[in-house]
Amino acid sequence: MAQLLFFGKLGDLAGGRAREISLPGSKMTVAQLIATIDEEDTTLGSALRDASVRVFVNEKICPTDKVVADSDEIAFLPPVSGG
């Protein structure tokens, strides 16, 4: 199972910080993954597509044409605010 992580306001929109999704043998890109989320939840889908959201796959920043696998951790990060 691939692990999806939603931080900050995205976690509120997703109704939780983590969710699992099955991607066995998939050639799905991050953009296509967002499109499948969008089919079920347009609000979350469009929030994930926002230009300010960065995608990290296995803790490394990735473009949305990155192909994701069933063992990946895929994190969606809205703008950060520490301190």
Add this chain to the structure above:
Amino acid sequence: MISVCETPFDPSEHISAFDKNADAAGAVVSFLGKVRGKAGADDVKGLHLEHYPGATEKSIQEIEDAARRRWAIDDILIIHRVGRLKPGEPIVLVCVSAAHRRDAFEAADFLMDFLKTKAMFWKKEIRNDSEDWIEPRQDDYKDAERWQWEE
């Protein structure tokens, strides 16, 4: 040392220990960021801070490394709270020791600017009747732009 902690910490304990270890330094600068009691006209009851365990520590390490490349620094301590914070509680402590004060002052300033805009934390303000995720203000980004970030 970098520490992301879930429970309140006593800044004076950490500053004192940091100072004791800074035998060779001519300067120790510390900055303490706290939860403000009021934001605008509304009473803020508290903050909720979230992080991405592992990746957050890595993002702070990158900021520390950038400071070390830029200034002659002996040691750096960064402690950052996550979880639920009450007004008046410390959020972040940055300590820098160096041979000379200018290096220590500037490095502490640099570290804070990038902890605000580059470190992986997300912050929610909790009020009596609302909760809002907050993003850095334009001023925070301007502060960070004063430094040339070198990878």
